[in-house]
Amino acid sequence: MKNIAVYPGSFDPCTNGHLDIIERASSIFDEVIVAILINSKKTPVFSIDERKMMLETATAGLSNVRVDFFDGLLVNYMKKVSAKVVVRGLRATSDFEYEFQMALMNKKLYCDIETVFMTTSSENFFLSSSVIKEIAGYGGKIDGLVPPSVKDFIINKIIAQEGDYGCTRID
Ligand code: COA
Numbered sequence: 001m002k003n004i005a006v007y008p009g010s011f012d013p014c015t016n017g018h019l020d021i022i023e024r025a026s027s028i029f030d031e032v033i034v035a036i037l038i039n040s041k042k043t044p045v046f047s048i049d050e051r052k053m054m055l056e057t058a059t060a061g062l063s064n065v066r067v068d069f070f071d072g073l074l075v076n077y078m079k080k081v082s083a084k085v086v087v088r089g090l091r092a093t094s095d096f097e098y099e100f101q102m103a104l105m106n107k108k109l110y111c112d113i114e115t116v117f118m119t120t121s122s123e124n125f126f127l128s129s130s131v132i133k134e135i136a137g138y139g140g141k142i143d144g145l146v147p148p149s150v151k152d153f154i155i156n157k158i159i160a161q162e163g164d165y166g167c168t169r170i171d
Pocket of ligand 1: 008009010011012015016017018021037072073074075089090091101102103105106120124127128129130131
């Protein structure tokens, strides 16, 4: 039986922090499904199709990784794809309380699943999708913070969105 792990998140947009977790998870599990949450509570900058395209481009070299999306409860999605492991990255102690609660609640909802936490590499410790959007929105450089294959797509989309506010690109 294949050991399938699901790495869920918003990925708005994906960062090097996410990619680091995906790469490391792909070396441990038979298959990793990167599952983008369709979250009606958040107003994403990037559409589901754009986020899927960015993740597929960034993970193109990883043959056991595929990208999908879901709405509703994560546990229902896990059942649908026959996965028993949730992968989450832990950046700092501030992530812990939220992640701990989510892992316990998911276990309560579906006792067969386990959450595996991977510590984020030190160079990505300070990264988040919001920080990327803020830097790019003010024209700052995001080199080394997001996968190179999707960097320009991210910048162009954010600049196009913020163009009305006089945002300029600094190269
Ligand atoms: N490196 C860098 N940044 C990281 C990171 C890493 N390794 N891991 C997370 N982040 C950042 C993200 O960029 C994001 O930044 P932002 O807040 O600036 O956008 C932030 O951490 C949190 O993002 P994410 O990992 O996408 O979590 P989320 O809170 O958006 O989504 C789900 C978490 C999808 C797992 C959760 O909401 C879920 O399962 N929802 C489905 C409904 C459900 O089942 N609910 C019951 C759960 S108990």
